[in-house]
Amino acid sequence: MNESSILILIGFVFAVLVIYWISIVISVIYRRNRTKRLQKIEMTFAEIVSGYLYNDPNDPLTLTEINKTLKNVGIKKQNKNNIQFLIGLMIRTQRTILGTNFYKLQKLYSQIPPYRVSINKISSWSWYRKARGIREIYEMNQSQYLDEIFKYRNHRNIYVRREAQIALVVFLGWESLRFLPYLKRNMTLWQQIKIVEKLYDHYPKPELKWLHRAYKTERLFGKKLLMRIIRKYELHAETGYIVDNLNHEDYEVRETAIYCLQTFALSKSKISYVKVLFEDITDPTQQGQLLNYLYHNSEMDLDFYMKQLNNASDDLKLSIAEILWNNGYKEKVQEFYYKQYPAETELNVE
Amino acid sequence: MWSSLKEFFSSEAVFLAANYIFFIYGIILMSFYFTGVILASRAIKRNKRKSLFLQVNDIVSATDIPSISVIAPAYNEGLTIIENVKSLLSIQYPYYELILVNDGSKDDSLEQLIEEFQLERRDATFITQPIPTASVKHFYRSKLSKYTHLTVLDKNNGGRADALNAGINFASSELVVCTDADCIIEQDALIKMVRPYLEENEKEIIACGGGIGIANDSVIKNGVLKELRLPENLVPMVQVVEYIRAFLLGRMAWSEINGLMLVSGAFGMYPRKRVIEVNGFDAKTVGEDLELCIRLRMLMEEKKLPYKVVYLPETLCWTEGPPDHSILIKQRDRWARGLWETLKIHRKLFLNPKYRYMGILFYPYWLFFEFGAPIIEFLGVICIIAFAFFGMINWPMAILLFTAAYLIGCVFSTAAIFMYVKNFDHYHKPKQIIELLLAAYLEPFLYHPILVYGQMKGYYKKIFGIKSGWGTMTRKGFKVSDT
Numbered sequence: 001m002n003e004s005s006i007l008i009l010i011g012f013v014f015a016v017l018v019i020y021w022i023s024i025v026i027s028v029i030y031r032r033n034r035t036k037r038l039q040k041i042e043m044t045f046a047e048i049v050s051g052y053l054y055n056d057p058n059d060p061l062t063l064t065e066i067n068k069t070l071k072n073v074g075i076k077k078q079n080k081n082n083i084q085f086l087i088g089l090m091i092r093t094q095r096t097i098l099g100t101n102f103y104k105l106q107k108l109y110s111q112i113p114p115y116r117v118s119i120n121k122i123s124s125w126s127w128y129r130k131a132r133g134i135r136e137i138y139e140m141n142q143s144q145y146l147d148e149i150f151k152y153r154n155h156r157n158i159y160v161r162r163e164a165q166i167a168l169v170v171f172l173g174w175e176s177l178r179f180l181p182y183l184k185r186n187m188t189l190w191q192q193i194k195i196v197e198k199l200y201d202h203y204p205k206p207e208l209k210w211l212h213r214a215y216k217t218e219r220l221f222g223k224k225l226l227m228r229i230i231r232k233y234e235l236h237a238e239t240g241y242i243v244d245n246l247n248h249e250d251y252e253v254r255e256t257a258i259y260c261l262q263t264f265a266l267s268k269s270k271i272s273y274v275k276v277l278f279e280d281i282t283d284p285t286q287q288g289q290l291l292n293y294l295y296h297n298s299e300m301d302l303d304f305y306m307k308q309l310n311n312a313s314d315d316l317k318l319s320i321a322e323i324l325w326n327n328g329y330k331e332k333v334q335e336f337y338y339k340q341y342p343a344e345t346e347l348n349v350e
Numbered sequence: 351m352w353s354s355l356k357e358f359f360s361s362e363a364v365f366l367a368a369n370y371i372f373f374i375y376g377i378i379l380m381s382f383y384f385t386g387v388i389l390a391s392r393a394i395k396r397n398k399r400k401s402l403f404l405q406v407n408d409i410v411s412a413t414d415i416p417s418i419s420v421i422a423p424a425y426n427e428g429l430t431i432i433e434n435v436k437s438l439l440s441i442q443y444p445y446y447e448l449i450l451v452n453d454g455s456k457d458d459s460l461e462q463l464i465e466e467f468q469l470e471r472r473d474a475t476f477i478t479q480p481i482p483t484a485s486v487k488h489f490y491r492s493k494l495s496k497y498t499h500l501t502v503l504d505k506n507n508g509g510r511a512d513a514l515n516a517g518i519n520f521a522s523s524e525l526v527v528c529t530d531a532d533c534i535i536e537q538d539a540l541i542k543m544v545r546p547y548l549e550e551n552e553k554e555i556i557a558c559g560g561g562i563g564i565a566n567d568s569v570i571k572n573g574v575l576k577e578l579r580l581p582e583n584l585v586p587m588v589q590v591v592e593y594i595r596a597f598l599l600g601r602m603a604w605s606e607i608n609g610l611m612l613v614s615g616a617f618g619m620y621p622r623k624r625v626i627e628v629n630g631f632d633a634k635t636v637g638e639d640l641e642l643c644i645r646l647r648m649l650m651e652e653k654k655l656p657y658k659v660v661y662l663p664e665t666l667c668w669t670e671g672p673p674d675h676s677i678l679i680k681q682r683d684r685w686a687r688g689l690w691e692t693l694k695i696h697r698k699l700f701l702n703p704k705y706r707y708m709g710i711l712f713y714p715y716w717l718f719f720e721f722g723a724p725i726i727e728f729l730g731v732i733c734i735i736a737f738a739f740f741g742m743i744n745w746p747m748a749i750l751l752f753t754a755a756y757l758i759g760c761v762f763s764t765a766a767i768f769m770y771v772k773n774f775d776h777y778h779k780p781k782q783i784i785e786l787l788l789a790a791y792l793e794p795f796l797y798h799p800i801l802v803y804g805q806m807k808g809y810y811k812k813i814f815g816i817k818s819g820w821g822t823m824t825r826k827g828f829k830v831s832d833t
Binding site: 010017189321 | 480
């Protein structure tokens, strides 16, 4: 390596540095201008929505005026970023409005740009655009595209299929349980929670026939999803499904069952059944969680706790000992721990 | 002695060998950094896209998100303890508990806490100890309903790692967040941190870290970062750049290839059952965060279970960096010792194919480029002095090489600042950006030599067996706004 080649290297590196400086300057200027533009669009949109929803009969806001105003602030077909921002605003506004205004707003949305932008995204090759399109469609409640979206429920891209599954929930409600617990691909906890939340938001009244049909699923995520739905809707009559899964062979299904059970108080007969299942659970942590549930939700059962004290793992023993100790069985705990020592050991106790 | 030294440094072979070693080392390191920039850019872009479909609002009202315990050890932090606890209590997450571990403080921290939060003493007899720790004397819970999620553990002193372990033992949640009592955590940090645990299907998340920022001279109100300002002094100012570079370029890039070996001790989330399985933090090392992360990875490798260590690019935790040179040296001395100890403990990983990439790539990287860099730099300085003394250096060439190396360093720092400015809006004013760039360009002259000195001091202590613990980290404290 000679001096001239190092000089070339220095020149090159310096040029890269200059490019970065220019990029930073552009980025700062762009952000500043963009923020101003977006604020302007937001303000204009807010005025349009309020004017449209609470129209002044003497000076009504016409559709032509609305479209012209939007065009003036940059809502044009070629300005994709502005249109995307407007869609975001529309979704946000729709989420906060209820009653007749909600339907008025939907009517407005169908008459102003962007036209068919979301549905066009679905045919894109990019997972990001496709998933985004589906999201916009269900957020804007465009149920006419359900058939188009339905086929993506098992899509290979996780985000595309997730959004399609949420769309099913939004459009079909409880009937979506015909499909959801039987999907080909696994469902993440996030997705399960989101499905439960969307279902609860849009369809707060349970339709048990769909739930009962879904009980047939053997899919692990399906079982977990159904238990979460039972929990969210506080379906006391359906707790049997949760209890039946307490001793499931899969760790996570058991975990979900124990977790969901915490919401409910069970009848005496069911508690007795849970106590039977307790011994089938092999994991000490899960046993501990269930023990905690039993302690807080049932009457003191000395025989049960004494049996566990003699059989359970060391960590669990301490929890059981604490329960017994706090419930007036100190002598039982002492007796148990004294038994741990050989008979000839002299105990240093008072 | 002198003649042999002269002979050694005047030798053409030694001169050439030294040239080649430093040059090749530099080239490999630059290649890593360059790859890091590409990987980090890709990861940030992907993360941004994914976040559209993982909006916190979608699940914020959910009742079945995992519970989290935030564990914060405190030792003699009486001056700021109340403010710090209030800050940690202001985190927004529906199911979290704060476990503050008073690690045998000799000041009045506990008394202040008892008085401020109306704490009630409870018996600690039945606390299970899956991880052995120094004994827990009592635990305290507040009588006030607004502080039901606060627990204070009072234990005998055992160090930070031991205090964290006591908190982990006490926690009953699925996930634990280990932090420091003096960190300011963003309000929505937990819900963002929990996201990877909820969205991952095929691999188990064994650790998740978030970005950590330097907030010296920033304004805090009611435990929340009200106004982020750039530090006034150069030392913490350069640390802002250093953290941006390390977290945004380094960690993000390693995270992209699942190569993260470190989740920062200031803010890391772990599944409790896995931490217990590996017996918690190692109280014998001062680099307990790195050591735990490596041990968790080893556990998963040994069990042949698919796993991930995740890093979130957003800055979720703000901390106060060392405000001056002397404290910075102490901090880097400790970090260097922690690194030494951890690499020594896990030396069996080195080029061990049983641990796959961890043994073949990640561990050697840490050994040669994280641990080795200060040694190489130190040796480089010695060589320059010696070769200069014996007239072996071609100065025009050396100056050109130095300029090239300096500019390349500037490019990486500028790239990190650019990525941060483009993707986050913490520092968006032109003045702030110019200050950051200037700090980055002054770093090699005014900051880096001190850093190398601190690291070499740590190594020196390890070589000669000089006992040293955590050292006292004097902090100035954040500016607290009353208005």
